[in-house]
Amino acid sequence: MNTAPHILVIDDELQIQRAIRTILTEKGFRVTTASSGNEGLTLAAAHEPEIVILDLGLPDMDGSEVCERLREWTQCPIIVLSVRDSEREKVSMLDKGADDYLTKPFGIEELLARVRVALRHSSAKQGVQNRVIKAGDLTIDLAWHVVKRGEEEVKLTATEYKLLAYLAGNHGRVLTHQSILSHVWDPADADHTEYLRVYMRQLRKKLEVDPESPQYIITEPGIGYRFLADD
Amino acid sequence: MRIAAIFTRFSRILFAFGLIALVTGILFVLRDVLDTTLVALLYLVPLGAIATLWGVGAGIASAFAAFLMFNYFFIQPYYTFAVHRPTDVVILIMFLVVAIVISQLVGRMQASLAAATAREREATQLYALSTALAGLHDEKTIAQTLAQYIQDVLQSEVIELRVANEPELVAQLPDGATPERDPEWVLPMEAVKGAVGEIRVWRHAPAITSREKLLLQTFASQGALALGRARLIRSESRAKVLEESDRLKSVILSSVSHELRTPLSTIKAAASSLRSNAIGWDSPARTDLIAAIDDEADHLNMLVGNLLDMSRIESGALKPRREWNILAEIVGSVAARMKHQAKNYRIEMDVPENLPLMPVDYVQMEQVFTNLLSNSLKYAPEGTLIRILAFVEGNDVHVVVQNQGPQIPNEHLERIFDKFFRLTATDRVTGTGLGLSICKGIIEAHHGRLWAENVHDGLAFNFTLPLIWEGKAPPKLPMEMEEE
Numbered sequence: 022m023n024t025a026p027h028i029l030v031i032d033d034e035l036q037i038q039r040a041i042r043t044i045l046t047e048k049g050f051r052v053t054t055a056s057s058g059n060e061g062l063t064l065a066a067a068h069e070p071e072i073v074i075l076d077l078g079l080p081d082m083d084g085s086e087v088c089e090r091l092r093e094w095t096q097c098p099i100i101v102l103s104v105r106d107s108e109r110e111k112v113s114m115l116d117k118g119a120d121d122y123l124t125k126p127f128g129i130e131e132l133l134a135r136v137r138v139a140l141r142h143s144s145a146k147q148g149v150q151n152r153v154i155k156a157g158d159l160t161i162d163l164a165w166h167v168v169k170r171g172e173e174e175v176k177l178t179a180t181e182y183k184l185l186a187y188l189a190g191n192h193g194r195v196l197t198h199q200s201i202l203s204h205v206w207d208p209a210d211a212d213h214t215e216y217l218r219v220y221m222r223q224l225r226k227k228l229e230v231d232p233e234s235p236q237y238i239i240t241e242p243g244i245g246y247r248f249l250a251d252d
Numbered sequence: 253m254r255i256a257a258i259f260t261r262f263s264r265i266l267f268a269f270g271l272i273a274l275v276t277g278i279l280f281v282l283r284d285v286l287d288t289t290l291v292a293l294l295y296l297v298p299l300g301a302i303a304t305l306w307g308v309g310a311g312i313a314s315a316f317a318a319f320l321m322f323n324y325f326f327i328q329p330y331y332t333f334a335v336h337r338p339t340d341v342v343i344l345i346m347f348l349v350v351a352i353v354i355s356q357l358v359g360r361m362q363a364s365l366a367a368a369t370a371r372e373r374e375a376t377q378l379y380a381l382s383t384a385l386a387g388l389h390d391e392k393t394i395a396q397t398l399a400q401y402i403q404d405v406l407q408s409e410v411i412e413l414r415v416a417n418e419p420e421l422v423a424q425l426p427d428g429a430t431p432e433r434d435p436e437w438v439l440p441m442e443a444v445k446g447a448v449g450e451i452r453v454w455r456h457a458p459a460i461t462s463r464e465k466l467l468l469q470t471f472a473s474q475g476a477l478a479l480g481r482a483r484l485i486r487s488e489s490r491a492k493v494l495e496e497s498d499r500l501k502s503v504i505l506s507s508v509s510h511e512l513r514t515p516l517s518t519i520k521a522a523a524s525s526l527r528s529n530a531i532g533w534d535s536p537a538r539t540d541l542i543a544a545i546d547d548e549a550d551h552l553n554m555l556v557g558n559l560l561d562m563s564r565i566e567s568g569a570l571k572p573r574r575e576w577n578i579l580a581e582i583v584g585s586v587a588a589r590m591k592h593q594a595k596n597y598r599i600e601m602d603v604p605e606n607l608p609l610m611p612v613d614y615v616q617m618e619q620v621f622t623n624l625l626s627n628s629l630k631y632a633p634e635g636t637l638i639r640i641l642a643f644v645e646g647n648d649v650h651v652v653v654q655n656q657g658p659q660i661p662n663e664h665l666e667r668i669f670d671k672f673f674r675l676t677a678t679d680r681v682t683g684t685g686l687g688l689s690i691c692k693g694i695i696e697a698h699h700g701r702l703w704a705e706n707v708h709d710g711l712a713f714n715f716t717l718p719l720i721w722e723g724k725a726p727p728k729l730p731m732e733m734e735e736e
Contacts, residue, residue: 234589
């Protein structure tokens with residue numbers, strides 16, 4: 022029996038289906054495709070895929086509805102495909118339980134990176150968690166609350182550390198402003214993006230080589246932030 | 253009020269009777285020296301005056317009164333209504349007849365004079381109204397003017413004009429005083445193409461006369477004509493606008509198809525040559541072709557994005573998602589992303605860290621800086637300096653993106669923000685010709701202002717953005733102290 026990770030692609034555009042299937046199959050994944058929300062939900066229930074790649078513009082139902090219905094019974098990672106300029110939609114999907122998103126048109130490297138992150142997180146959910154995160158010359162020890170740049174320890178304030186720990190713990194994944202604010206501050210502060218802007222800037226100054234073009238803490242414009250660690 | 257009207261009529265007759273009594277008194281004193289016939293003649297004087305002053309009714313009533321007085325006081329036997337002499341009977345009857353005829357004649361003359369005056373006044377009002385309406389092309393003003401004129405004529409409690417429109421136009425005098433009850437009179441305004449609206453009149457008393465109704469109908473048809481005309485003018489100008497936008501659309505279409513075809517041609521050429529096996533697997537040309545496909549696909553994506561942005565700006569659907577942002581972060585991330593394109597330029601940034609937080613849409617502001625920078629990169633010669641600076645100016649932040657590129661003739665400084673406006677021939681530069689107009693659209697959606705100016709060694713784009721958002725000044729955050 023084939024034990025390669027199984028990916029379900031729900032997208033009504035056949036060209037996209039074809040491209041994604043070719044690439045992912047080539048990379049050794051098992052791929053099933055669906056052209057509508059209903060078909061996708063049926064196939065998801067039948068195959069229990071490791072990852073679902075879901076297009077936002079489906080003919081029969083709203084992408085967010087598919088997302089919600091999947092979340093009723095499965096925690097498998099959902100990667101949302103969407104076009105540019107639908108930040109609001111993306112954020113609402115992410116807040117509804119989607120794990121990540123990809124903006125069409127996307128490069129294949131991006132797609133594979135998202136798939137890798139998704140697989141790692143689904144295994145992390147099953148208990149295998151990495152306590153030490155490495156990114157370039159940064160080492161973040163989540164167990165001992167120690168952040169080092171090279172051999173030198175970086176002094177962080179309590180909030181800065183909480184922020185970094187949340188980002189690094191979810192490295193590779195996009196985190197929305199809302200989710201960061203409610204995790205690091207308080208759900209009541211979920212609208213105060215300015216906190217995030219200011220602290221993020223401080224954090225970058227302490228961690229990044231060039232804070233203007235960050236290597237570790239990446240801004241996802243209009244959506245949130247993503248921490249990039251070594252794989 | 254009706255009672256007041258009755259009262260007026262009644263008091264007129266009283267006055268008339270008073271006058272007759274007065275004349276009777278005077279004649280009574282002179283009775284002995286006056287001949288009966290002369291008395292009868294003298295009575296005709298006040299009767300004529302009464303009919304002139306107070307109308308036919310009062311005249312005839314007074315004629316009877318005078319007849320009785322004459323009979324009672326001046327025909328023998330005195331102080332009775334009995335008449336003995338046959339001549340007196342003739343005199344009396346003649347008197348009555350003459351008195352009534354005079355009253356009627358005089359009264360009728362008065363009435364027709366009054367009618368003539370009223371007609372003249374109506375004609376003047378109608379003339380004034382049509383003159384006033386002639387110069388108006390705006391339906392609201394027409395409705396208001398018409399309402400005012402009707403009100404001047406009718407003196408009603410409330411007058412309301414409803415003009416069928418999108419949305420319905422309502423002109424009311426006095427304003428905002430719609431009575432609880434139904435209007436006393438509703439009159440439709442009919443134009444050639446059917447009803448254009450209606451006039452509602454609330455006037456309980458005096459009741460609207462048929463004469464007033466007639467006048468009002470004339471007014472209404474004048475108003476309807478004016479409204480119809482205004483509508484015609486409007487649809488004509490709309491047709492002109494449509495024609496203009498149609499023309500613009502075909503310009504856009506040809507420009508866009510040109511822009512889209514360029515990257516498509518590259519992609520097609522590269523992909524087909526890769527497919528044809530004409531290029532060896534290890535040939536360096538292969539990598540170049542693949543890179544070309546990749547780059548041109550990105551370029552196409554950008555073009556489509558620009559077009560979408562533009563259509564969104566034009567339809568007013570570009571609503572900034574404003575949040576408190578750090579300008580330096582936005583500028584920094586754009587500059588970092590464009591590092592590769594700008595590698596042959598010097599970029600100098602002076603965006604102070606301590607600038608207040610700005611209420612802007614992060615993504616849209618990135619777009620503004622990207623477009624302004626890429627415009628500078630496109631036109632300024634390589635090796636030159638591009639400066640980005642920002643500073644607080646009152647309640648605004650003023651941002652300057654300055655390059656050492658060619659200056660722009662002053663008369664074109666505004667036009668460079670127009671869609672598809674190009675100073676250089678299209679084949680010499682690439683792009684949609686939309687970048688700057690998108691910037692302008694975004695800045696204006698943020699209630700800011702964007703302009704270009706020639707500076708001593710190049711061109712500067714300036715924009716201002718308000719710091720106050722929904723009445724709130726930028727928040728200042730309580731920062732934690734560093735833990736030592």
